[in-house]
Amino acid sequence: MGRVSSEDRNGNVLAIVLAGGRGSRLHDLTDHEAKPALPIGPHARLIDFTLANVVNSGFDEAMVLTQYQPDTLHRHLLESWQAEAAQTDISILDGADYGPYEGTAAAVSCVIDEIDLIAPRHVVVLAGDHLYQMDYRPFVDRHIATGAEVTLGVVHVPQDQATGLGVLEVDSAYRITAFVEKPFIAPPAPDRPGFALASMGIYVFPWPLLRDLLKEIEGTVADLDFGRHIVPALVSCGTAFAYALPGRQGREPLWRDLGTLDAYHGVQRQLLDGSLPLDPAWPLEHPVLHGLGDRRAIGFGSILRNVVLLPGARIGRAVKMSNAIVLADAVVPDGFDLDAELAEHGKWCAISEGGIRVISTRALQRLASRRRGSARLPGGGLAEPDRHPRRAAAASPPSFL
Numbered sequence: 001m002g003r004v005s006s007e008d009r010n011g012n013v014l015a016i017v018l019a020g021g022r023g024s025r026l027h028d029l030t031d032h033e034a035k036p037a038l039p040i041g042p043h044a045r046l047i048d049f050t051l052a053n054v055v056n057s058g059f060d061e062a063m064v065l066t067q068y069q070p071d072t073l074h075r076h077l078l079e080s081w082q083a084e085a086a087q088t089d090i091s092i093l094d095g096a097d098y099g100p101y102e103g104t105a106a107a108v109s110c111v112i113d114e115i116d117l118i119a120p121r122h123v124v125v126l127a128g129d130h131l132y133q134m135d136y137r138p139f140v141d142r143h144i145a146t147g148a149e150v151t152l153g154v155v156h157v158p159q160d161q162a163t164g165l166g167v168l169e170v171d172s173a174y175r176i177t178a179f180v181e182k183p184f185i186a187p188p189a190p191d192r193p194g195f196a197l198a199s200m201g202i203y204v205f206p207w208p209l210l211r212d213l214l215k216e217i218e219g220t221v222a223d224l225d226f227g228r229h230i231v232p233a234l235v236s237c238g239t240a241f242a243y244a245l246p247g248r249q250g251r252e253p254l255w256r257d258l259g260t261l262d263a264y265h266g267v268q269r270q271l272l273d274g275s276l277p278l279d280p281a282w283p284l285e286h287p288v289l290h291g292l293g294d295r296r297a298i299g300f301g302s303i304l305r306n307v308v309l310l311p312g313a314r315i316g317r318a319v320k321m322s323n324a325i326v327l328a329d330a331v332v333p334d335g336f337d338l339d340a341e342l343a344e345h346g347k348w349c350a351i352s353e354g355g356i357r358v359i360s361t362r363a364l365q366r367l368a369s370r371r372r373g374s375a376r377l378p379g380g381g382l383a384e385p386d387r388h389p390r391r392a393a394a395a396s397p398p399s400f401l
Contacts, residue, residue: 013140014120014207015054015088016108019047019128020067020101025260027350028327028360034066036128037073038264039310039328041271044284045076046258047128052284054126055088057136061118062088064128065107067095103223104201105230109214120207125226127201131267132255133248133282142243143204149239150210150231152176153202155255156195156244162186165257166199166227168242176240179232197242199227200255248279261352265325268308299334327360345370 023035030038036047047064054062066073074092081090093111101107108115108125115123122143124136134153143151154168162183169178169187179199180187186196203226213230221229234240245253254277258264270276297309299317307321312328315321321338338357342348348370349363 012121013059013124013136014115014118014122015059015062015124015126015136016111016115017047017050017054017062017064017126017128018104018107019064019073020070020095020107021129022068023129023259026258026264027261028358028362029261029264029325030069031360031362032069032329034068034070034073035258037069037076038258040131040267042311045073046131047073047076048080048284049131049133050126050128051081051090052282053132053134053136054090056282057134059088059124059136061120062090063111063114064090064092065095065098065101065111066092067099067101067107070094070096103225103229105214105217105226106224108210109218109224112211112214115207115211123205123207123210125203125205129259130200130255130257132200132245132253133279134245135282138246139202139243140204143241146173146175146241148204148241149206149237150234151204151241151243152231153200154197154242154244155200155253156189156192157198159186159188159194159196162196162198166201168197168199170197170242174242174244175238176231176235176242179227179235179240181227197244200245201227203231248282251277251279254278261325261350261356261358262354265308265352265354265356268325269306321359323355324357324359327358329361330359330364331361332359332364341367345374 019034019036021035022030024030026035026038036045038046040046040048051062064077074094077090077092093114095101095107098110098114099107101110122140124140139151139153152168157165163186164182166179166181167183167186168176169180170176170190172190178187189195189197217224217229231240245255247253256263256267258267267276297313298304298315299319301317302315302319303321304315304319305322307324307326309315309326310328313326314331315326316332316334316336318334319332319336321332321336324338326332338359342357345367348366349360350358
C-alpha cells in the first residue's frame with residue numbers, strides 16, 4: 001500500500017487511536033476485556049479494523065491509548081501489530097503510565113509531550129471500538145482543502161436510528177452549523193432525505209491548534225471530551241466541517257457501532273452468512289474468515305441455534321441453547337437447557353433488548369447459587385450443575401451456529 005501522497009501530509013500525519021473504553025452496555029463481555037479487544041470472527045479483534053485503516057492509508061506513525069483492562073489488548077498489539085506491521089510504527093501509551101485518562105480529549109492532553117516528539121502537522125483522532133473500513137487520506141485532504149480547524153467523520157444513518165447518536169447539521173459546503181447529542185428528533189442530512197449525519201467519533205485537527213486548545217482548557221473542565229467540549233467550541237466559531245464516509249467499491253458505507261449486545265451478535269452472524277460488506281481490496285492484517293469454527297468445542301448431541309461461541313467457550317453434551325453469546329470463560333455442563341433454566345430460575349444472565357442471552361462463568365455461578373437456594377426449599381431436590389474443569393481458552397476460534 002502506498003504512502004500518503006500529498007507533499008504537505010507525507011510523514012506529517014499522526015493517527016491517535018483511543019482504545020481505553022469498556023463499553024458498559026455489553027455487560028459480561030467487557031468485564032475483563034476492553035471493548036476494542038473483543039473478538040470479531042474467528043481471528044480478529046475489534047481494534048484490528050481501525051488499525052487496518054491506519055496501515056492501509058499509509059500513515060507512518062500511530063499511537064494507541066489504552067486504559068481499561070488492557071492486558072489482552074496489549075498482548076494482541078505486541079504480537080499482531082508491532083511485530084508485523086512494519087509499514088506503520090505503532091506505539092502503546094497506557095493510562096497507568098500517562099493518565100489516568102478521564103475523557104477522550106483529556107487522554108490526548110495527557111500525551112502532549114509524546115506527540116510533540118513526533119511533531120505532526122495534523123492528527124487524526126480515531127475510536128478503536130467501531131467496525132468500519134475507511135481510507136483516511138481523502139478525509140485529511142478535505143480537511144486541508146477547507147482550511148478547517150476540525151473535520152469530523154460522519155456517516156448517513158436513518159433518522160429514526162440516530163436518536164442515540166451525536167448528530168450534525170451542516171450547510172451546503174458541509175460546514176457544521178450545529179452539533180446535537182442524542183436528539184429527540186434527528187435533523188435531516190441535506191443530501192439524503194430520511195437520513196441524518198451521525199458523528200463517527202473521529203476527527204482531523206491541525207496539531208498546533210489542538211495542542212493550544214488542550215493547554216488552554218486543561219484543568220478547567222472535568223472529563224474533557226471532544227464531542228462535548230472541543231467540537232462545540234469550534235462549531236460556534238464556524239471552523240468545523242464534516243466529511244461523509246463513502247462506500248467502498250460502490251457499496252453502502254460499512255460502519256458499525258458495536259455498543260450493544262444485539263449489535264455485537266448481529267455482526268458476528270453477518271460474518272457467518274457473508275452479508276457484512278467487507279471490501280477484500282482493503283484488507284485486515286489478520287483477515288476475518290467465515291466458517292463454523294472449532295466444532296470440538298461442542299459436545300455430542302447439543303442443539304444450538306443462533307448462538308455465537310467466543311474463543312475458548314466449551315459446550316457439554318446434549319445442551320439446548322438458542323439466541324445467545326457464550327463467553328470464552330464459560331463451560332456449559334452436559335444436559336444444560338437455557339430456556340428451561342431461565343423459566344425455572346428467573347433472569348440470572350444478561351439479556352439484550354432483542355432477546356440475546358449472555359452466558360459467562362459469572363452468569364453460570366449465579367444460576368448455581370439460585371439452584372442451591374431452590375434445593376434447600378421444601379420439595380426442592382435440584383442437583384448441583386456439573387463442575388467441569390476450566391479448559392485452555394486462547395486457541396479455539398469462535399463458532400457461529
